[in-house]
Amino acid sequence: MNDAALDDDLPATTLADPGEVGLVEPRDFTSAEPFACDDGRVLPAFTLRYETYGRLNAARDNAVLVCHALSGDHHCAGIHSLADKKPGWWNNLIGPGKAVDTNHHFVICANVLGGCQGSTGPLSPDPATGRPYGLAFPAVTIRDMVRSQKRLLDHLGVKRLRCALGGSMGGMQALQWAIEYPDFCDKVLAMATTAREGAQAIAFNEVGRQAIMQDPDWNHGDYPKGGGPRVGLAIARMMAHITYLSDASMDRKFGRRTVKPRLPAAPAPALAEEAALAPGHAEPPPGTAAFDVSFEVQSYLRYQGQSFINRFDANTYLYITRAIDGFDLAASYGGTLEQAFAPVKARTLVVGFTSDWLFPPEQNREIVLALQRAGKHASYAELATDLGHDSFLLESPELYALVRAFLERD
């Protein structure tokens, strides 16, 4: 596919409803120049799948780059067909008249390098063998993701980036943008993120990777597209999903509600119709106390695991969690965060959420304190929510107002 962001005859989006981005189409950008990754390996070429909303202005300086999180992709707003039931993952934030206003901004979002939604990653064919890269894919870093995005922006004719914006791993990329391309990047907005992946977060990622790598279907990463360690990937996702929520939000959403009329204190034997949700195991032997779904939260988690394996690749999960675990700005740039932030010219806004225990407020605040100590324009906002890490993705008029004001401010 060709890019047409600058082609006035080809609208970037077709609105289905006023106030919505509407119908959008993903495009592929292929960089034919070799790309040297941080681990020393060289990709002879790579592709990024991306979407754009709004139009690049004549000065080519109204672009906003949206960076996605671990399990996200390039489809952050609009719909792909009128039959789509769910719009892109940040549709609540992005659109005409919304906080990231596509009437004013040219919004770009690309699936990360190493991803599995159309960008080059471990599932892509290795030109050396014609088979999927698997573990021969380079150990991509957050910096590699950002440097590959720069090529896309150059290709699109973007002269200056009005803002790099993202939450969680998207926030890591946004911060890396400010450091790597100080003269290109006017503003950075990072939410629910960290300047340094901590031990607990690494530990959760490690358990997820183990679940994948111990699944016999992983086979050292050598499996056909659509195959692979589905059981291990579902386990990894179920666990990670808990870390995106909060105790309070889970208690409100599920509490101890059961999937059938109230069970006694001792959970009852298997519910046959729910057993179907459990991936890959057949009916329990008759007369046994099976361990099937009793509580709504169990059914919900199993559903999360199952739907994830239908849209995500296990090797990409390994690669991206490793990129996240490797993220440590201070260590990567001289030893202190102030040193890391020394080149930054962008104005920065960091938003933490009180109930986020994966990247808690302290870790978000620390970023701003270091930027301020380094003499930069940086501000911090902390939003009181009880929705956990995922707060940045959810409906929040307070967040919308912050984002809008930050993007519109000169």
Next chain:
Amino acid sequence: MNDAALDDDLPATTLADPGEVGLVEPRDFTSAEPFACDDGRVLPAFTLRYETYGRLNAARDNAVLVCHALSGDHHCAGIHSLADKKPGWWNNLIGPGKAVDTNHHFVICANVLGGCQGSTGPLSPDPATGRPYGLAFPAVTIRDMVRSQKRLLDHLGVKRLRCALGGSMGGMQALQWAIEYPDFCDKVLAMATTAREGAQAIAFNEVGRQAIMQDPDWNHGDYPKGGGPRVGLAIARMMAHITYLSDASMDRKFGRRTVKPRLPAAPAPALAEEAALAPGHAEPPPGTAAFDVSFEVQSYLRYQGQSFINRFDANTYLYITRAIDGFDLAASYGGTLEQAFAPVKARTLVVGFTSDWLFPPEQNREIVLALQRAGKHASYAELATDLGHDSFLLESPELYALVRAFLERD
């Protein structure tokens, strides 16, 4: 083995050092009477493996029952041989002159019903078939555990229980003791616990169970002793272990320290000597970016997973986590906690720990508030630690002082 707690000629313990419980020997109590479990199934007989320290006094009213947590056992103090490097799991709290003073108290600790350390559980032979119960074992509840312990105390000649004492699932048992045996139980000391397993805690248990049940070696719980789903059980343990610690303690203990001289931001390929720690997978193919240990926390978690599978049974893990998930005192006794606590006569002390995010302080405080509303003698202490849920097991002079004072007070 026969019990000899009342036999003056056979010392319950041999001291290896003054101030220590010293050499101890586990014993087995077998109840030959049928035992009806809460799920309606009947065990024709059952065995509890237990240890005792100190002596039962003439009035037979100085017994302290220690209740263990999910992965604990009957061996809570002393050593089994002079070659033992590690004493029982609560040796810091229990011994002559210690907070639970075996010079004054007759301390009893039994592996729970459903356990795998000598008590009757899914690994035990089903008299009906001669093969391990597996999933034919009853769906034991916390109440079943407590009712089976009562038979042991009766057998030992205990006339009154001075205190039922435990943390985490041990705290649940202690609370259940106060409700089920109000005229037998003088005091209850529950730590780092809850009156009602919440959605987040159920969710983590569910992921652990899925990891076990999706392991092909689980085979619906039908596996020989020593076999079974080792990979799944290790995954479950690694994940659960994170919930026992805190972000702060993990950061202090491991931070981002690597197992080799500092790695670049992008983790380096496999370290061959560490790969041995990864359960069950062979050398990565040459020339690939393997996903082996980079950070100390990864190595630590893998070790935790591996050592657990050598001492624990996967079906017991399923059964005990289900008993925990089923724990909801209010729902089990009429609808409110005040109703549940109505029969209680014991004085109660509940201890919460500020950094415990598995059973956070609020959940501990809620128990005491309900007891107080029900007109009971109940007090709450909150200890400031940053060691997470496991705080109750760790060295803490503050905790020792609280426990000592509570046990000695009339």
